Amino acid sequence: MTGETSTGKDPLANRVRPAYEAVRTRRAVMPRETFRVDMDDAGFAVRGKDIALLRRIEERVLWLASWTIHNANHLRESRDGLKVGGHQASCASMTTLMTALYFAALRPQDRVAVKPHASPVFHAVQHLYGRQSLDQLQRFRALGGAQSYPSRTKDQDDVDFSTGSVGLGVAMTAFASLTQDYLAARGAVKPDAMGRMISLLGDAELDEGNIYEALIEACKHDVRNTWWIVDYNRQSLDATTSDRMFTRYGEIFEAAGWTVETLKWSKRQREAFAKSGGAALQAWIESAPNDLYSALTYQGGAAWRERLTADLAEDKPALALIASYDDEELALLMTELGGHCMETVLEAFARAAEDDAPRFFIAYTVKGWRLPFQGHKDNHAGLMNPSQIAELRQRLGVAEGEEWDILSGIADNEATAIRRLVETAPFAGRTDGRKVAPRVVTPSAETLLKAVEGEGEQSTQTAFGKVMFEIAKGQDEFAGRVVTTSPDVTVSTNLGGFVNRRGVFHRRAHEDVFKSRRIPSAQVWSMAETGQHVELGIAENNLFIALAALGLSAPLFGERLFPVGTLYDPFIARGLDALNYACYQDARFLLVATPSGLTLAPEGGAHQSIGTPLIGMSQPGLDSYEPAFADETAVLMAHAFERIQAEQGGSTYLRLSTRVIAQPQRDDGDWKAGAVAGGYWLRRPAADARLVLVYSGAIAPEALEAFEQLLEDEPGAGLLAVTSPDVLHADWTAAGRARWTGGEARRSTAETLLDALPQAASLVTVIDGSPAALSWLGSVRGQRVRALGMESFGQSGDLPDLYAKYRLDAEAILDACADLLV
Ligand SMILES: Cc1ncc(C[n+]2csc(CCOP(=O)(O)OP(=O)(O)O)c2C)c(N)n1
């Protein structure tokens, strides 16, 4: 609340329509007492008397959220002395917005990403709808109870989008809208079933850059049906923040084509400001520095009176107006901003419901609204003490001992009316929040193998492209449900063949001008609603959020998609949090990262990934593979597609390479199961073997070359192909755990493979990435290991030079063997 808006310099004054202006106009034609938002069937209706009920619901939502946190921190037994936590202030600032949304505006098909630390408000709302048990609330933040931050996979009530890492849930709603448009274009979501994808976010959350990356992408894709509602309390975690960005935010979103709704003033304020002397009060708020405004909000009525009386000493009408309020009323007038005014919020939602334009709401609020620490700069993690919560309970009319009864102390007729309002709210009609999509027949490994057969030397990246092209040629249902996406590396990751046949998706058709002008090009780039490729800008974060949304199409929209996303392997790191976010929600997709490693040679150290095998190993929900050969790639793709729809499935990450290498002659098909399980013997060791070579991925030729030489001295040596350090390792730890926790006694794949060796045999492992990905194999049976891989930044060069310099060549492998055999 700096002077910017009051100095007349507001560059948006004419463009961002202040909510109260619109409200004034509307009010002129509306009967005075009956608040009525009368809409066609796109909107919603709220009767005047329901406003009072909604306010009561809001109070009880505030209560239950506060009490849930209080219970977890003060009443539940603590066994470890740790503060349990929870954010009463952040909850309080959102209760009006969430009550208006969930009990009036939200329809069954709408989906919401709730500000992470407002999770108790969400659970309280769900409880009122009968969709969240008291037991869950009582175990908030305890094992098996309601989660600290809304979780699709862990919470028992119907969380639409997980949140936690701020900013990601916001972007998620835009990509969920894009997914909905993609399905709608295929008739898979009917026009009247299209939902709004809504994000409720904090103002400090707006500092996250990924929001603007998503905004740009949403603009390019003409995304609609998306609401981003900012709880604009001008406080972050650490302190109060400046209001200097206020007009700028509107400007940014307007520039991106969004409609901006600013809810600055409440009805109470608008009415008071219209009185004699009122304009001065409004101007005072407009020009007050935010820290002063917050401090007075915390201090309350007497402090407000003292300061305003001093600042407006020259203004008699203003002084008279101030004097007409008692302290409590004065404090309320100064602090009940637009985002705490039920009518203002409902009207803004109703206006927005009139069309499908993307909306950015700036709802002015007070952090900790109506709680003892409201406005205090340190209130983010603040908790009410027992006497403060008792005072709140009394103030809200909840009877002592009935704290968990959300309607405690409310007269029967009002309670009945509240129940009726809840039962008849549009959102009460949601019955299938978790949709189930019918199974789709996915291609078999044999089918996909045909795409890569009969070639001489090739790379795993080429094999991937061939398989995708084969799929693109197919007429089956599966082919129609594959959707590809890439952050501006579609062509260079070999998705081009697929896109040429299947087209680029866009709501607005656009022909490939180069093609229509007959200019030769290998790539057709025509856009239409029928296209099956979603082309993204370079921002890798968006790739992962897009995969999260496309990968949840089944539970969100009841339609299975098989999303395939490609990027350069090193740039996974750019979107790592978003990848984790996608996996945390159990989104299902195939991620193809190529090229990778030092093998990228001439591109240099900035493009050569090192740690990605470890990323793959450590990311839950994502199985990572690094095939060396084309046939392995095809088999693993078939496996990955089936995993997308398997109940206990997940997502798959293939780390591929552009290195063209000779392909193995296979005697039988036994290797296929091994490739999926994580490894197989390319050459089984003899019973008395002293040494084996273990390799992963594109470095296979060096391993083979070294192996041939090794055989001269060590004829019993073995050669182990590891297609997935990740799957092997996870299976090994799981099998071990099962044995000592009384589960199934079985030998893991890694143990079974290494059982072929005498205990005294040693291992040399090699991977074009962190050697830690394979070095653990030595612990499986307690064998000595020399682990080769990358541990320093690479640089430009050709393969012989780089492999020699970074000790990944055959000579280095033999040196390691010699070291073990000496
Ligand atoms: C990516 C990420 N960084 C940091 C945090 C820790 N964090 C949680 S809430 C918060 C501040 C939020 O302020 P705001 O968005 O304004 O929400 P408010 O509580 O004020 O409503 C921070 C820094 C987080 N959850 N995610």
Ligand SMILES: [Mg+2]
């Ligand atoms: Mg804030």
